[in-house]
Amino acid sequence: MKNKKYTNAGLRVLETLKVLTKQPLSPDEMLRYLESTTNNFYRKELILKYLNTFRLLNINIEKINGKYFIKKNPDPVHLDKNDLAIMLFIKNYINNIGYESFKNNIFESLEIIERSFSGETDRLAKTLNIKPYKPKKNPDIKDKNIIKFEKYCNDKLRIQIKYKNYDSNEVISYKLSPLNVIYKKGKAVLIAYDNKDNDYKEFILENIVAVSQSPQKQQKASPSSVLFKLYGRLAHSYMLKKNETVIESGDDYIIISNNSEDRELLIRRLLRYFDKCEILYPKSCRKRLLEIVNEMEAIYA
Amino acid sequence: MKPDTQRCNCAENNISKTGYRALFLFFKLLEAARTRDEILELFSNDPLLKNDKSKDTVTITVNTLKNAGCIISRPNQRTKNKYVLKSHPFNLQFSVNNIYALQSLRESLITFEDLDLLIYLNNFYFKIAKLAPDEDTKNLLIYKHPLALINFDILNELIIYSKLKKQISICYDSPQNKKENLDFVPEYLTFENDKLYVWGYCKKYNNFAFLRVDKIKRVNCVQIFSNTCETVYKKPEAIVTYKLKGYSALMYTENNNETIMRADTDKGYCLTIKSRVVNKFNFFQKILSYGTDCVIVSPESIRQELLVHLNSIKTGYKNNEK
Numbered sequence: 001m002k003n004k005k006y007t008n009a010g011l012r013v014l015e016t017l018k019v020l021t022k023q024p025l026s027p028d029e030m031l032r033y034l035e036s037t038t039n040n041f042y043r044k045e046l047i048l049k050y051l052n053t054f055r056l057l058n059i060n061i062e063k064i065n066g067k068y069f070i071k072k073n074p075d076p077v078h079l080d081k082n083d084l085a086i087m088l089f090i091k092n093y094i095n096n097i098g099y100e101s102f103k104n105n106i107f108e109s110l111e112i113i114e115r116s117f118s119g120e121t122d123r124l125a126k127t128l129n130i131k132p133y134k135p136k137k138n139p140d141i142k143d144k145n146i147i148k149f150e151k152y153c154n155d156k157l158r159i160q161i162k163y164k165n166y167d168s169n170e171v172i173s174y175k176l177s178p179l180n181v182i183y184k185k186g187k188a189v190l191i192a193y194d195n196k197d198n199d200y201k202e203f204i205l206e207n208i209v210a211v212s213q214s215p216q217k218q219q220k221a222s223p224s225s226v227l228f229k230l231y232g233r234l235a236h237s238y239m240l241k242k243n244e245t246v247i248e249s250g251d252d253y254i255i256i257s258n259n260s261e262d263r264e265l266l267i268r269r270l271l272r273y274f275d276k277c278e279i280l281y282p283k284s285c286r287k288r289l290l291e292i293v294n295e296m297e298a299i300y301a
Numbered sequence: 302m303k304p305d306t307q308r309c310n311c312a313e314n315n316i317s318k319t320g321y322r323a324l325f326l327f328f329k330l331l332e333a334a335r336t337r338d339e340i341l342e343l344f345s346n347d348p349l350l351k352n353d354k355s356k357d358t359v360t361i362t363v364n365t366l367k368n369a370g371c372i373i374s375r376p377n378q379r380t381k382n383k384y385v386l387k388s389h390p391f392n393l394q395f396s397v398n399n400i401y402a403l404q405s406l407r408e409s410l411i412t413f414e415d416l417d418l419l420i421y422l423n424n425f426y427f428k429i430a431k432l433a434p435d436e437d438t439k440n441l442l443i444y445k446h447p448l449a450l451i452n453f454d455i456l457n458e459l460i461i462y463s464k465l466k467k468q469i470s471i472c473y474d475s476p477q478n479k480k481e482n483l484d485f486v487p488e489y490l491t492f493e494n495d496k497l498y499v500w501g502y503c504k505k506y507n508n509f510a511f512l513r514v515d516k517i518k519r520v521n522c523v524q525i526f527s528n529t530c531e532t533v534y535k536k537p538e539a540i541v542t543y544k545l546k547g548y549s550a551l552m553y554t555e556n557n558n559e560t561i562m563r564a565d566t567d568k569g570y571c572l573t574i575k576s577r578v579v580n581k582f583n584f585f586q587k588i589l590s591y592g593t594d595c596v597i598v599s600p601e602s603i604r605q606e607l608l609v610h611l612n613s614i615k616t617g618y619k620n621n622e623k
Contacts, residue, residue, distance in 0.1 A: 005357075006364040013320025014369035018390050046317075053316040057324050073393045075331055077432065083425045089418075090406065105402030112393050113429055136415045137554060166547030166594075183409035185552055204551065236476035237513070239496065271589040272494070274610055275617040290618060293611050295593045300604050 012042065016050045017074070020061065024069035076118035081130055084121070087113065088132035093139055098146040099181060099188070142206050143181075143188035149205060152178045156218045159192075162210040163203055171209060174201070177218035181205070193221040202262040225259040226266060227281040234276045255280065267292065322350055322358070323365045327389065330366075334383035336376065392432060400438040407446060414554065416492045420456075423448060447495040450515040458520045459499050463487040468504075470521040473512060481505075482521060489557055490514070493587075500579070502536075509536050509579045539578040542598040544570035549594035570596060578603075585610055 012034075019025060019033050027047045034042050051068060054061050060072035079087075087110065094106045117125065124130070152159050159178055162171050176192035179200075183189070188205040200223055227247070230238050235254045240246070243260035258266060267289050270277050279286045322344075329335060329343055340359050344350040363384060367373055370390035376382040395403070407422060426442045433439035448456075462469050468486045475481060484504035491498050496513055503510040542562070545553055550572045555561060563573040578584045581603075588595055588607060597604045 004364070005361050006368050007319040007323070007361060009317050010319035010323040010362065010365040011368055013317050014323055014365065014391075017324070018369065021391060021393050049315045049317055050320060053320045053324065056316055056321065057328065059324075070393060073432075074328075075389065075392050075431070077428055079425070079428060082421050083428060086418075086421045086425045093410075094406075101398075102402050102405060105396075105399050106406055109395055109399040109403055109429075112395060112399070112432055115393055116429075116432060133418065133421060135413060135418050137413065139413065166551065182405065184412045185554065186413075187551070204548075233476035237516070241495075268590050268592045269494075271592060271614070272586045274585070274589070275613045278617060278621060286618070290615065292592045293614055297608060297611050299593070299596050300608055 012046065013050045013053055016047060017054060017059070017070075020068060020070045024064070024067040026066045026068070030068070071115065073112075073116035075116075077113065077116040077121065078118045079113075079121045079124070081124055081128055082133075084125055084128075084130045085133040088130060089135070092132050093141075096139075096141045097183070098141075098143045099150055099183075100147060101150065139186040141183075141186045141188075143183070145205055145208070146181060146188050148211070149178065149181050149188075149190055152211075152213060153180055155213065158214045158216045158218055160212050160214060161203065161208050164207045164209050166204075166207065174203075175214075176201070177221065179221075193218075193223065195219055197263075198222070198224045199263055200260055202265065223259045224282065225257040226261075226263060226279065226285050227255055227257055228270055229253055229255050229278045229280055230273065231276045231278075234273055263288075318349065319362075319365070322353065322362050323369075325350060326359075326362050327366055327371070327386070327391070330373065330384060330386035331389075334380060334385040336382050337384075340384070394434045395432050395438070397434060397438060400433060400441060404441055404445060411447065411495070414492045414556075416490055416497065419446070419448060419492065447492075448497060451497060452517075455517055455520055456497075456514060459487050459490065459514065459517070462520075462523065463489055463499065463501070468524040470524075471512075471517050472519040472521060474516045474518050476516075480518065485510075485512070491556065511580055511583055536579050539581070539600065539603060541576045541578050541584070541600065541603050543574055543576065543588065544596050544598060545572040545574065545591060545594055546570045547594040549591040573598070581606070 015034055016030060019030055025033060027044050030047050031042050031044055051061060059074050060070065061068055062071045090106065091110065094103050097103050156177075158175060160173060160175050162173055164171050174192075174194060175196065176194055178190060178192045180191045181188055182191060190203045190205060190208070192201055192203065193199075194201050200221070231253050235249070235252060238254065238256070240256070241258070241261065244256050244258045246254050247257045248255040261269075263285055267279070267285060270279060271289065271292065279289055325343075325347060326340060329340065335343070337356055337359050341354060341356070344353045344358070363373055366386075366389075372387040372389070374380055374385040374387060376384055403426065407419075407426065410418060410422060423446055426446075430439045430442040433442055458469075466486060466488065468484055471483055471485050472480055473483050485501050486504075487499050487501040489500050491500065491511070497515070498511040499514055499517070500509070500511045502508075503512075546569050550570075553561075553572060553574075558577040558579065560575050561572055562575050565571050576584065585607060588597065589610065597607060
């Protein structure tokens with residue numbers, strides 16, 4: 001509900017400032033924008049008067065090619081030299097990445113942050129010779145063909161891939177609904193829904209040897225869950241992962257449902273828990289875990 | 302602010318005084334919460350607003366800010382009768398897509414398991430969260446990371462005492478024994494499987510243990526005159542050589558206790574790793590998670606111990622089938 005006692009002129013000045021935080025505008029454009037989005041009446045002279053008011057209050061407004069824009073955020077962000085070192089690290093890291101929309105969004109964010117620097121932060125950035133944060137290990141980015149996969153994800157059509165197994169040279173075909181591309185230790189990984197197995201799978205891009213897009217639209221993902229039981233102290237201290245839920249718990253156990261993790265990777269993670277974890281459902285995952293255990297035993301036989 | 306004379310000249314020329322007053326108050330509330338009297342005092346010190354002495358002027362100006370989209374809490378006892386500016390629409394803001402990209406960036410950097418990087422990044426995200434378009438996305442930047450449950454004062458103490466290798470007394474919320482006080486000599490921190498651990502000597506159990514940092518509820522005291530840990534206890538150590546292939550080799554990164562001895566990209570088991578094992582439980586956890594991508598080369602005793610663990614996993618499944 002609007003507050004009753006307020007000044008119209010004051011509100012007009014504030015609305016004008018709000019508009020300028022959205023995009024650079026000429027006085028005419030500001031006029032049109034304000035009249036279409038507010039109930040107030042504006043004149044061009046008023047807009048110019050308001051711009052003077054901003055300047056008087058040291059709000060950094062610049063005019064380039066007839067358009068006004070807020071050069072500096074009125075509510076600044078104070079960063080120290082560690083923050084600035086992280087910003088430089090992010091710039092370098094993102095520069096090496098090929099995932100266009102991701103890259104653009106991060107650069108856009110960095111620009112907004114830079115325009116929000118406080119005076120002191122600006123001074124630090126200009127006077128100190130700040131070096132990018134040096135990670136323990138330099139990230140080695142591997143994301144060849146990512147632009148193609150970015151497009152596949154946006155098209156929302158199904159794809160068929162040929163995937164080279166990690167440990168053998170065996171090539172397996174999959175029909176998938178591509179959902180997203182993420183980076184794990186610098187390697188681009190495709191997250192996709194496999195309709196046949198009814199689960200999400202991860203594919204390292206550099207191991208995809210062939211890909212083709214089909215005209216079929218993606219089907220809605222309705223993955224089945226993997227249920228596992230944890231015993232003893234693990235049951236009390238387990239931290240749920242993204243999209244995991246506890247479906248049953250007792251004094252000394254919990255049963256967890258997971259429907260978002262690549263099953264092969266999930267099984268390996270659950271092996272970490274020794275005999276304090278048991279996969280209950282589906283049988284195929286239970287069987288696969290025992291298969292892995294048998295194969296590991298065979299290595300040492 | 303500009304000097305008084307300059308400001309008065311401008312005022313005579315072409316500005317909106319009510320707009321000036323609203324923005325003047327906005328900037329003052331950005332600095333700190335203020336009472337009505339404090340605001341009037343600030344008005345009286347400004348050459349353009351010095352005649353604005355009415356309390357109604359403050360109410361009207363606050364209402365104007367609220368109508369423009371500012372969230373300002375009503376003065377009450379809890380706020381010590383101050384107006385508190387909680388949020389406002391005058392910032393350049395991230396879009397929701399910007400926020401998701403920043404979050405994806407953090408998730409991708411977490412996989413490098415570089416604790417310092419994650420701490421610096423979280424601090425940075427905390428500071429830029431004010432540029433988020435709403436509370437949900439702001440919370441995403443501040444809290445959605447694996448260190449969210451960790452008390453940073455405790456973490457800082459652990460970092461300091463691990464460098465000094467001083468014995469400390471901590472209150473640990475163990476899943477088995479509930480809250481207990483432990484004498485502990487922290488040595489180093491690791492970030493594994495999205496969790497932060499501190500490694501060190503635990504006097505009560507007389508072993509070199511790793512504790513989850515989020516379960517440490519307090520650092521009770523420090524033994525200022527304790528000796529350094531090397532003289533107090535001897536770490537149990539086994540030097541293990543193992544090989545990796547496939548996905549595990551592709552995603553492997555060295556850590557405090559491990560180094561790559563050989564990397565032959567053309568061979569099946571392409572990485573040979575030398576590991577200084579100070580806690581077998583943790584070591585076998587890691588080896589099990591590699592599945593069939595891993596083979597322990599030596600020593601034989603560790604190979605045999607792994608077989609015992611594999612057998613107990615199988616037995617567990619068989620017993621539950623019955």
